[in-house]
Amino acid sequence: MLDLENIQEHTALGLTDEQAIDMYRKMVLARKIDDRMWALNRQGRVPFVVSASGHEGTQVGAAFALDTSKDWSLPYYRDMAFVIAAGVSPTDIFLSLFAKGTDPASGGRQMPGHFSEPDLNIFTHGSVIATQFPHACGIAYTLQQSGSDAVVMAASGDGATSEGDWHEAMNFASIKKLPLIFLVENNLYAISTPSAEEIAGVISDRAQGYNMPGVNVDGNDIFAVYGAMQEAVDRARRGEGPTLIEANTYRYYAHTSDDDDKLYRDPEEVASWRRRDPITRLEQYLIETRLLDERTEQAIHDEVAEMVARGLADADEAPELSDPFSHVYANPIEPTVPAALEVPPEGDPINLITGINRALHEIFAAHEDVLTFGQDIADPKGGVFKTTKGLTTAFGAERAFNAPLAESLIIGVGIGMAAAGSKPIAEIQFADFIHPAFDQILSEAARISYRSAGRWTCPLVIRVPYGGGIRGALYHSQSIEAFYTHIPGLKVVVPSTPADAKGLLWSAIEDPDPVMILEPKKLYRLAKGPYPVGEHKVPIGKAALRRQGDDLTIIAYGTMAHYAMEAAEVLAQQGISAGVLDLRSLRPLDWPSIEAAVKHNGKVLVVHEDNKFMGYGAEIVAQINEKAFDWLDAPVRRHAGFEIPSFPYSEVGEAMTMISTVGIIEAAQELARY
Ligand SMILES: Cc1ncc(C[n+]2csc(CCOP(=O)(O)OP(=O)(O)O)c2C)c(N)n1
Numbered sequence: 001m002l003d004l005e006n007i008q009e010h011t012a013l014g015l016t017d018e019q020a021i022d023m024y025r026k027m028v029l030a031r032k033i034d035d036r037m038w039a040l041n042r043q044g045r046v047p048f049v050v051s052a053s054g055h056e057g058t059q060v061g062a063a064f065a066l067d068t069s070k071d072w073s074l075p076y077y078r079d080m081a082f083v084i085a086a087g088v089s090p091t092d093i094f095l096s097l098f099a100k101g102t103d104p105a106s107g108g109r110q111m112p113g114h115f116s117e118p119d120l121n122i123f124t125h126g127s128v129i130a131t132q133f134p135h136a137c138g139i140a141y142t143l144q145q146s147g148s149d150a151v152v153m154a155a156s157g158d159g160a161t162s163e164g165d166w167h168e169a170m171n172f173a174s175i176k177k178l179p180l181i182f183l184v185e186n187n188l189y190a191i192s193t194p195s196a197e198e199i200a201g202v203i204s205d206r207a208q209g210y211n212m213p214g215v216n217v218d219g220n221d222i223f224a225v226y227g228a229m230q231e232a233v234d235r236a237r238r239g240e241g242p243t244l245i246e247a248n249t250y251r252y253y254a255h256t257s258d259d260d261d262k263l264y265r266d267p268e269e270v271a272s273w274r275r276r277d278p279i280t281r282l283e284q285y286l287i288e289t290r291l292l293d294e295r296t297e298q299a300i301h302d303e304v305a306e307m308v309a310r311g312l313a314d315a316d317e318a319p320e321l322s323d324p325f326s327h328v329y330a331n332p333i334e335p336t337v338p339a340a341l342e343v344p345p346e347g348d349p350i351n352l353i354t355g356i357n358r359a360l361h362e363i364f365a366a367h368e369d370v371l372t373f374g375q376d377i378a379d380p381k382g383g384v385f386k387t388t389k390g391l392t393t394a395f396g397a398e399r400a401f402n403a404p405l406a407e408s409l410i411i412g413v414g415i416g417m418a419a420a421g422s423k424p425i426a427e428i429q430f431a432d433f434i435h436p437a438f439d440q441i442l443s444e445a446a447r448i449s450y451r452s453a454g455r456w457t458c459p460l461v462i463r464v465p466y467g468g469g470i471r472g473a474l475y476h477s478q479s480i481e482a483f484y485t486h487i488p489g490l491k492v493v494v495p496s497t498p499a500d501a502k503g504l505l506w507s508a509i510e511d512p513d514p515v516m517i518l519e520p521k522k523l524y525r526l527a528k529g530p531y532p533v534g535e536h537k538v539p540i541g542k543a544a545l546r547r548q549g550d551d552l553t554i555i556a557y558g559t560m561a562h563y564a565m566e567a568a569e570v571l572a573q574q575g576i577s578a579g580v581l582d583l584r585s586l587r588p589l590d591w592p593s594i595e596a597a598v599k600h601n602g603k604v605l606v607v608h609e610d611n612k613f614m615g616y617g618a619e620i621v622a623q624i625n626e627k628a629f630d631w632l633d634a635p636v637r638r639h640a641g642f643e644i645p646s647f648p649y650s651e652v653g654e655a656m657t658m659i660s661t662v663g664i665i666e667a668a669q670e671l672a673r674y
């Protein structure tokens with residue numbers, strides 16, 4: 001029996017009778033879809049099911065507190081009842097279950113349970129646990145800066161709160177007072193691992209350490225969840241910052257259709273939770289408050305059954321995925337014309353650092369939605385290399401700010417900002433420290449277009465100082481291009497002149513795909529050249545033929561392109577005519593320019609400072625062998641780094657191990673003699 005106080009519960013929360021009944025309808029609908037999914041799995045019609053059953057109180061309660069016309073959400077794989085309540089149709093759920101080409105979440109590319117719907121501001125997510133939290137921060141930051149009172153909700157299970165991304169996002173959300181709600185659906189298990197082995201203390205208590213409210217609610221009481229969410233949403237709309245809500249609930253089925261929960265859960269435990277079923281509880285409440293009678297209940301069940309049957313039938317008839325090669329890039333670039341001899345632009349000569357700094361100022365002035373963040377980038381320091389100097393002063397702390405020391409967060413925040421319409425430039429202080437963000441780049445940024453079948457893009461620019469020759473030793477000298485050029489969906493460019501630094505940055509900022517700009521630290525002061533004023537763009541995917549040579553061509557990039565030019569000067573004095581092709585864009589690769597070089601003189605020397613084994617040069621050699629073998633007059637040579645982790649600090653040691661101009665000259669002489 002319910003007491004009288006409880007009977008007023010939904011009206012006290014501001015919910016109308018119709019909304020309370022609609023909550024029930026949505027929960028029943030989700031449950032029916034879920035049951036049907038498992039039946040299809042048992043019939044062998046779908047290989048994989050992940051299920052919301054048991055979580056409906058939490059998920060539907062949360063969804064009802066959001067306004068999907070302006071609020072954003074980042075659900076996780078168990079949130080089917082949430083997305084149904086947010087407006088995703090049963091047909092869409094079945095389309096993803098059958099991996100059909102018209103599946104609006106991913107066009108049949110992702111497993112079921114990977115929700116995405118731009119029309120409802122539901123951002124795409126992958127399978128990696130907790131990566132969505134930095135994205136939620138970035139989205140919330142952009143909404144906050146736009147002056148909107150929209151909020152963001154990011155959900156996960158209890159296990160996800162062990163991940164670094166969750167903690168990094170809690171920290172950042174609180175620092176920036178972001179309009180963000182962290183919803184944790186605590187079902188006591190992370191697959192088979194029980195809470196006691198996963199969670200130290202109580203999840204909601206962690207909020208205190210991050211200086212935000214932490215609320216612990218009965219997740220099977222839809223009104224309790226709705227009330228907590230509503231309070232958190234109101235707080236966020238008022239600009240008072242984030243809230244952590246921990247909703248205690250339980251899943252009825254196994255973790256997924258690939259799991260056997262009998263191995264780790266007592267059937268009596270499952271049964272005891274079923275007795276606290278969120279749907280039954282709301283149903284009883286609605287009956288006792290006379291909002292639901294037998295006739296209405298039957299009508300709802302009939303309506304839901306009809307929706308499920310129709311959704312299933314429609315999805316069944318939908319076309320299969322037919323274009324698995326599309327949407328890797330929002331802007332695919334296929335170079336077709338070989339580079340002509342590069343004519344240096346007009347402009348006063350300056351060094352690379354000054355060029356990058358000026359370019360940033362000009363781009364910030366030209367594009368008001370460009371912003372940048374990273375460690376120590378704000379004024380008065382303006383970056384450890386001073387490339388961002390003056391941006392905070394000129395354009396405000398909202399557009400150029402220091403990020404916490406958390407690389408995964410920095411990239412993840414950029415992904416979220418890009419999704420919400422900003423043009424973020426995320427700066428990583430040194431390439432050597434980008435590795436914690438590998439996941440956000442590989443698993444998130446680079447595949448947002450592909451995994452959403454082009455419905456989301458990731459126009460994120462990542463600036464990364466890299467490379468050796470500055471006595472940076474093992475952890476301030478690394479070359480990382482081999483790791484990142486391997487990734488479909490990511491573009492990687494390397495400027496070696498101030499003009500290219502500006503032109504590539506400008507193109508990157510206007511490109512809809514994630515672009516990593518590797519800035520050779522050694523050249524920051526060494527490379528001086530003309531700096532063109534005004535809008536100057538260098539197309540991504542276009543190499544620079546810096547010098548034409550009749551005996552051989554040196555293919556290089558970054559510091560090595562600079563050294564190759566020095567080497568070519570000396571070689572010319574010795575009667576060896578060496579051309580220099582500065583690749584500038586490592587992915588996409590300017591193959592026509594490489595082919596033209598091979599055809600021109602039949603001899604190619606590929607130079608990079610990174611170690612040789614599995615290095616970037618291997619790809620160039622392989623492509624030349626595959627596509628231009630007939631024009632070769634000598635085997636393609638690589639002059640590349642030694643097999644050591646990076647350069648030693650010792651001056652002598654670094655000189656012994658770093659590729660030098662002299663080394664390039666010797667390698668070129670040998671090739672010329674062949
Ligand atoms: C980074 C990462 N590690 C491991 C996995 C495999 N995995 C998928 S779900 C899961 C458990 C998550 O548990 P929880 O966050 O409590 O959510 P629940 O499934 O219980 O709702 C694991 C380990 C993964 N997807 N991502």
Ligand SMILES: [Mg+2]
Nearest residue numbers: 157158189190
């Ligand atoms: Mg769990």
